[in-house]
Amino acid sequence: MPHLTLHIQKLPAHLNVSKYEVKQCFCTDCSIHNDLQDCVLIETVEAGSEDNDDLTLPIDIEEEDRNFFFVVYACSKLCEEGIYYISRTQTLTSMFLSMSYI
Numbered sequence: 001m002p003h004l005t006l007h008i009q010k011l012p013a014h015l016n017v018s019k020y021e022v023k024q025c026f027c028t029d030c031s032i033h034n035d036l037q038d039c040v041l042i043e044t045v046e047a048g049s050e051d052n053d054d055l056t057l058p059i060d061i062e063e064e065d066r067n068f069f070f071v072v073y074a075c076s077k078l079c080e081e082g083i084y085y086i087s088r089t090q091t092l093t094s095m096f097l098s099m100s101y102i
Contacts, residue, residue, distance in 0.1 A: 008055040020045045021073040068095050
């Protein structure tokens with residue numbers, strides 16, 4: 001099963017982010033305007049020490065021909081809802097990722 005490594009650049013310390021949630025979203029015609037409500041939580045990553053500027057997360061990808069992307073949310077008490085969207089990857093295809101490992 002192929003995998004990729006997602007690098008999350010942490011937000012500044014004054015935003016008091018305690019953790020980051022990574023969700024995977026599947027779509028047939030992916031665009032920046034896709035509804036993020038149908039995304040599936042993949043991993044919750046603790047923010048950790050302020051000494052590290054980024055976090056790395058290895059993710060296994062299913063071997064099927066589907067389009068998908070990942071979104072990252074930051075969890076902080078400063079946000080009214082406790083969580084806010086910070087980033088989205090470009091659209092990826094499982095079949096393309098599998099072929100690149102051959």
